[in-house]
Amino acid sequence: MDVWDGLSEPWRACVQLAWEAYLAGSLPIGAVVADAQGNVLSRGRNRIHERSGEDGFLFGHRLAHAEINALIRLDYDRYDPATCALYTTTEPCPLCAGAARMSDLGELRYAARDPWGGSAAMFETVPYLRRGNVRVVGPADGHLEEILVALQVERFLHLKPGILERFLATYESVMPNAVRAGLDLYRSGTLKEMDVVEAAVRVVDQELRTVA
Numbered sequence: 722m723d724v725w726d727g728l729s730e731p732w733r734a735c736v737q738l739a740w741e742a743y744l745a746g747s748l749p750i751g752a753v754v755a756d757a758q759g760n761v762l763s764r765g766r767n768r769i770h771e772r773s774g775e776d777g778f779l780f781g782h783r784l785a786h787a788e789i790n791a792l793i794r795l796d797y798d799r800y801d802p803a804t805c806a807l808y809t810t811t812e813p814c815p816l817c818a819g820a821a822r823m824s825d826l827g828e829l830r831y832a833a834r835d836p837w838g839g840s841a842a843m844f845e846t847v848p849y850l851r852r853g854n855v856r857v858v859g860p861a862d863g864h865l866e867e868i869l870v871a872l873q874v875e876r877f878l879h880l881k882p883g884i885l886e887r888f889l890a891t892y893e894s895v896m897p898n899a900v901r902a903g904l905d906l907y908r909s910g911t912l913k914e915m916d917v918v919e920a921a922v923r924v925v926d927q928e929l930r931t932v933a
């Protein structure tokens with residue numbers, strides 16, 4: 722089955738947002754808050770490299786992370802966060818792990834590990850996070866993870882082609898195929914020709930099959 726077709730509604734929204742972030746020049750990371758039935762209640766995406774943005778979202782700042790943007794857009798008067806899940810394409814950083822706990826979310830689901838900044842382990846080691854009610858679930862599915870990481874690597878190469886040795890080595894030790902696919906996509910420039918998310922996901926998927 723096509724990867725995109727196999728995604729549930731919250732994951733589809735997250736990947737769509739990640740692709741929007743990619744197209745806007747930020748990091749391809751998307752997040753949503755959904756209720757127990759999987760209805761999407763709020764959306765956010767990475768906006769760190771953008772100079773403009775819609776009202777109510779953080780943008781143009783190092784802290785304009787996808788998860789923060791999804792969390793600050795949730796209507797807490799209407800929805801009980803303890804019954805909601807934060808879905809994010811990428812394992813949350815310390816900032817976003819803390820934000821999920823402080824927002825009193827019931828669950829945190831991430832699709833792709835982040836061997837560099839991923840901090841899901843904080844929920845096991847930091848007493849304040851352990852005492853919360855956030856159930857952490859991830860990574861979601863091996864193939865979706867590889868697609869998201871390849872996309873991320875490709876974006877990082879565009880942003881900072883020179884400095885990545887240590888960063889890439891960290892990723893490579895955990896997900897070598899995704900890194901190789903990201904490098905190939907960067908060199909070929911194929912993603913630049915993509916506009917809709919389904920096509921982009923298919924291209925990355927094909928690249929992963931080539932390097933596997």
Ligand SMILES: [Zn+2]
Nearest residue numbers: 786814816817
């Ligand atoms: Zn974050």
